[in-house]
Amino acid sequence: MNAIDKLMDGIDTIVGREALAERLSQKKVLKVKLGVDPTRPDLTFGHMVVFNKLRQFQDLGHEAILLIGDHTATVGDPSGRSSIRPVLTPQEVEQNAQTYLEQAFKIIDSQKTTIRRNSEWFRKMTFDDMLIIARKMTVARMLERDDFAKRYRENEPISIVEFLYPLMQGYDSVMLEADVELGGTDQFFNLLVGRALQKDYGQPEQIVITMPLLVGLDGKRKMSKSYDNYISFNHSSKDMFGRIMSIPDEVMWAYFKLLLEYSDWAIEALKKRHPMDTKKFLAQSLVARFFGPEVGEKEQAEFEAVFSHNEIPENMPEFSLGAMAKDPITLADAMAHSQFFESNREIRRLIEQGAVKVNGKCEKNFKFFLQSDHCPHIVQSGKRIFFRIVP
RNA sequence: GGUGAGGUAUCCAAGUGGCUAAAGGAUGCAGACUGUAAAUCUGUCGGGUUUCACCCUUCGAGCGUUCGAAUCGCUCCCUCACCA
DSSP: OOHHHHHHTTOSEEEOHHHHHHHHHTTOOOEEEEEEOTTOOOOBHHHHHHHHHHHHHHHTTOEEEEEEOHHHHHHOOOOSSOTTOOOOOHHHHHHHHHHHHHHHTTTSOGGGEEEEETHHHHTTOOHHHHHHHHTTOOHHHHTTSHHHHHHHHTTOOOOHHHHHHHHHHHHHHHHHTOSEEEEEGGGHHHHHHHHHHHHHTTOOOOEEEEEOOOBOTTSSSBOOGGGTOOOBTTSOHHHHHHHHHTSOGGGHHHHHHHTSOOOHHHHHHHTTSOHHHHHHHHHHHHHHHHHOHHHHHHHHHHHIIIIISOOOOSOOOEEETGGGTOSSEEHHHHHHHHTOSSOHHHHHHHHHTTOEEETTEEOOOTTOEEOGGGOOEEEEETTTEEEEEEO
16 A cells, blocks of 8 residues: 555545645655643543554654644634633643643654644734634635534524634634644534635645544444543543443444454454454454553453453452441441442432442342451442452 | 524433422333343432431523422523524
8 A cells, every 4th residue: 555545544535635746756745733722631432543543644654743723722712602611821821731742652653753833823812813713714714614504593692702703713724734633523614714715825736634433432423522422541441442342333334434443354354253242352462452452451450350250350449347337337338438329318328229239149138247357348230340348 | 683483311311399309211220021132121310317107309591479489580501493
């Protein structure tokens, strides 16, 4: 596979394909820009899709530029319904940016990455400067953007600041003289604004490449923290494995394609295998990517033991009876002490519905006493929560 | 600036004085079934406790009317539409 084919693999859309071919053939080192939103420092597998593509550019010797939107973040984004979204202080933004980068470097090569911040230019800008930029855009063009159009149609609020965001993002491309900008399909419009502004400033227009949005654990909506259907870079290896196993069968292929960068023919071959085995393989491979191959294998073995053979996991949190100030303690109190549960009412519900097992035996009495002389007790709630009570 | 329509739990949405911790969906959680999942069926889905019951908090915010308010009144905040 030649360079351009590899770069085209898995993408959603490209604008400026000929330009890309031309710049590649000139052996030019391309500046590949990716915007970083420091209001959400917790990266999900959704981000991984774009980072993978960025790393492919790095592998070919191009320069990756992570543009931290630190200035835009301190302005505060009123998008969506929760206009109460707090405005971040510069310190918070900086802290978020650091955690973000730490995670991003699990996928991309930190040595080949340039980090820039848009406060570099926006902080110095005057209101008049902003007006000059604003003049370059019309409301009608803004309303071409899908989500703006939709919200406008459905009578939902749109703040003027939101119209400014694409402009600011586009201006970043001007300042960086970006050759390529990457993003999810939801960024398509913003990326095009970058082209428009660059043209206006007499620069070659950036090539725009969008990546498909990764579908979340529910198999329906895009992966997002706000839908709680995500897998985070910060999940434990165990949670990561378990969460991957919980995706519907049909969406596995997108994960192979976008997260593991499998080619289409390799995926066709996988489709002939048993879906459960394939999904375990997917989970193992992804866990291995973050935690190493041994951990991947270990989590698979543990998953099989716990879910297929109903065994008890090897490692689980322990709580000491001594530290609980009560001895003996009731099952409900012990569960409350574990802090795995939202409220005492929830604990009661779980016990009454038969979700809780003590030492492998279903226990429906929430006043069941855990005696210290029979320790350790293993408490299981549902399929996922285990903990051990020790003296 | 004027006129009108709205703001209900995680989300959508019913509810116009007591029987409302608030119908119905969706999501979530748990159980059954399975191949981890999906689908299906069942239960549950504000919180506390001495738990087959009692108590506390919640219907944009505050104040008021009333024995009693998500429901009535006033003030404020926010959103949308139309007209300027």
